[in-house]
Amino acid sequence: MEKVLLLNATYEPLNVCTWQRALKLIVKGKAEEVEHNDCLINQTICAPTVIRLRYYVVVPYKELPFNKKNVYHRDNHTCQYCGKKSSDLTIDHVIPKSKGGKNSWENVVAACTKCNNKKANKTPLESGMKLSKKPGRPTNYLEFELTKYSSENFDDWQKYTAS
Ligand SMILES: [Zn+2]
Structure with a gap:
């Protein structure tokens, strides 16, 4: 509309x-x-x-609400690991929650299912996967x-x- x-x-x-x-x-x-x-x-x-x-x-x-939709928009609906644009994205915690990673603008990126599965419960360093850019809060x-x-x-x- x-x-x-x-x-x-x-x-x-x-x-x-x-x-x-x-x-x-x-x-x-x-x-x-x-x-x-x-x-x-x-x-x-x-x-x-x-x-x-x-x-x-x-x-x-006004602070931008931290939610899935806004994270996807910030990341231009693009997987932050392989660069694929997709409507079927998932939320990836850069430092996994199990390793103390926070649910925050700085630690959350859009990732395609394939990359998210590949990265699994590892940090980017452990998985050998590189982020296309450092995530942060839109200012x-x-x-x-x-x-x-x-x-x-x-x-x-x-x-x-x-x-
Ligand atoms: Zn990907």
């Missing part, structure tokens, strides 16, 4: 929301449309792609979220997100 880029009153990107929420904000007078695409909903209502809040909000620090929450939706709306969004 179409996602909408939500800007602060200062035109700084704030968040990504659904178009339903965007329309609600516009109808309530809380936001205004900045960009829209072709009229998707019907002939008279156009789906916004970028909206701007009429008032300034102080952005609270920019918004940037991370934006890359999830950077398809059709991207041109419209880029004006506001390009730094």
Whole structure:
């Protein structure tokens, strides 16, 4: 479904929301449309792609949730050992849990089933398998979220997100 880029009153990107929420904000007078695409909903209502809040909000620090989906996205849905892009990925603990490895951004990567089975309960050193890059916590929450939706709306969004 179409996602909408939500800007602060200062035109700084704030968040990504659904178009339903965007329309609600516009109808309530809380936001205004900045960009829209072709009229998707019907002939008279156009789906916004970028909206701007009429008032300034102080952005609270938001930490990216640590979960499978976000780990796969961080790793570009690619096995971090063999480099294969796959929709059938598993979570691999670089240092196995049984060896004290933590369930954290720094110790978890996406791995294909084959590599995960091969690595089994070993460290990369013991298994002779090399990680394509050092895992870590994505630093920019918004940037991370934006890359999830950077398809059709991207041109419209880029004006506001390009730094
Ligand atoms: Zn693999």
